[in-house]
Amino acid sequence: MSDDLSKPFTKSSMSEEEIMKINKERKIQVTSFAFMIFLTILAFIAVATETIEVGFAIPFILLLAVVQFFLQMYYFMHLKDKDHGWPNAFIISGVVLSTPALIALILLLGVTKY
Amino acid sequence: MAGSVDLSKGLPSHPEKSTLEGKNKFLGFWIFLGGETIMFATFFGTFLGLREGTAGGPSAEELFSMPLVFIMTMLLLTSSLTSVLAMFSMKKNNFKNMLVLMIVTVLLGVGFLGFEIYEFVEYVHHGLGYTTSAFASSFYTLVGLHGAHVLFGLCWITTLIIRYSRSGITLTNAPKFYVASLYWHFIDVVWVFIFTVVYLMGIGGA
Numbered sequence: 001m002s003d004d005l006s007k008p009f010t011k012s013s014m015s016e017e018e019i020m021k022i023n024k025e026r027k028i029q030v031t032s033f034a035f036m037i038f039l040t041i042l043a044f045i046a047v048a049t050e051t052i053e054v055g056f057a058i059p060f061i062l063l064l065a066v067v068q069f070f071l072q073m074y075y076f077m078h079l080k081d082k083d084h085g086w087p088n089a090f091i092i093s094g095v096v097l098s099t100p101a102l103i104a105l106i107l108l109l110g111v112t113k114y
Numbered sequence: 115m116a117g118s119v120d121l122s123k124g125l126p127s128h129p130e131k132s133t134l135e136g137k138n139k140f141l142g143f144w145i146f147l148g149g150e151t152i153m154f155a156t157f158f159g160t161f162l163g164l165r166e167g168t169a170g171g172p173s174a175e176e177l178f179s180m181p182l183v184f185i186m187t188m189l190l191l192t193s194s195l196t197s198v199l200a201m202f203s204m205k206k207n208n209f210k211n212m213l214v215l216m217i218v219t220v221l222l223g224v225g226f227l228g229f230e231i232y233e234f235v236e237y238v239h240h241g242l243g244y245t246t247s248a249f250a251s252s253f254y255t256l257v258g259l260h261g262a263h264v265l266f267g268l269c270w271i272t273t274l275i276i277r278y279s280r281s282g283i284t285l286t287n288a289p290k291f292y293v294a295s296l297y298w299h300f301i302d303v304v305w306v307f308i309f310t311v312v313y314l315m316g317i318g319g320a
Contacts, residue, residue, distance in 0.1 A: 004121055004285070005133065005284060005285045005286045006281070006284050006285075006286050007284055008209070008281060008282025008283060008284055009121075009124050009125035009207050009282070009283065009284075010124065011124040011125070011207060012124050012125045012127070012205075012206055012207035013123035013124035013125055013126055013127060014124075014127045014205070014206065018127050019206070022127075022202060022205060022206070025202075026199070026202050029195075029198050030195070033191070033194075033195045033198075036191060037188075037191060040187055040188075040191065040306075040309075043309075043310060043314060044180065044184055044314070046314075047180070047314045047317055047318045048180055054318055054319060057318055058315055058318060061310050061314050061315070061318075062310060062311075064310070065306050065307055065310040065311070068303075068306045069303055069306060069307070072194070072299060072302060072303045072306065073303065076194060076198050076299050076302075077296055077299045077300070083131075086141055086144065087140075087141075087144035087147075090144045090145050090147065090148035091144070091147065091148055091151060093148055094147070094148035094149065094150075094151030094152050094155075095151060095155075097152055098151055098152040098155030098156065099155075101152070101155060101156050101159060102155045102156070102158060102159040102162075103159070104159070105156060105159025105160055105162070105163050106159050106162045106163045107163075108163065109159075109160060109162075109163025109164050110162075110163045110166075
């Protein structure tokens with residue numbers, strides 16, 4: 001049994017259909033990568049060209065970051081897959097728990113500047 | 115036991131999750147990532163609270179250079195893509211391809227880390243020591259923590275590459291490579307927020 005686990009395989013057991021599915025998924029991921037690069041460039045442009053008001057540019061790039069967060073998590077790290085219920089639960093609880101901590105830190109530290 | 119997977123047919127289509135050990139590694143790693151989310155959020159909160167406290171030292175606007183951050187971002191985002199592609203090669207039992215893509219990932223990561231070290235040295239020359247101001251220490255702690263994660267990830271993936279350089283894809287090492295790639299993506303996610311919150315907001319003067 002331990003031999004089985006450390007034994008390389010000569011071929012893959014994937015059927016034609018599975019290979020087609022995996023190729024399609026790869027295409028989706030490369031597309032989402034291109035989209036992420038686009039969002040990144042957009043964020044840099046929003047700050048670099050000072051034509052956009054700061055009051056608008058900052059929420060805008062924060063929104064882009066959040067969109068990228070979801071692209072990364074759901075496409076690159078496969079959170080969108082059906083068998084990822086628990087990983088979703090862990091990450092969502094991480095985000096939910098850290099939101100009040102984040103807000104509290106910003107407010108408390110921001111009040112006592114030094 | 116390999117469970118219900120028929121190994122005589124070849125590599126299972128999800129080699130990282132076809133053994134119990136692989137499933138456990140996968141689940142445990144996501145618990146770890148949930149915790150990492152909380153840790154990084156608190157460091158971000160500290161930075162956001164303290165970033166205006168420059169105490170007469172250099173401010174974000176004076177120091178940060180947009181081209182440098184842009185190059186670093188591109189290096190790290192691309193390394194994220196190569197590690198995704200490596201996982202596809204793994205599922206197709208294409209060992210050589212996976213190894214090459216993982217090596218490219220490491221090289222891009224090394225490039226990123228090199229720029230970060232250069233950046234920190236440069237800032238120290240400009241008078242931003244760790245204890246100069248509240249802004250300085252919260253900046254170095256947050257970005258340095260991320261840099262330490264990058265360094266750790268690089269050592270991790272390099273060790274995996276060396277250890278399994280000749281073994282092919284097995285049910286033992288597939289989960290290890292998969293988890294390492296998840297870790298690498300997470301580093302990338304954190305960087306997305308660092309370049310937005312620390313650098314772009316600093317340069318934008320908000």
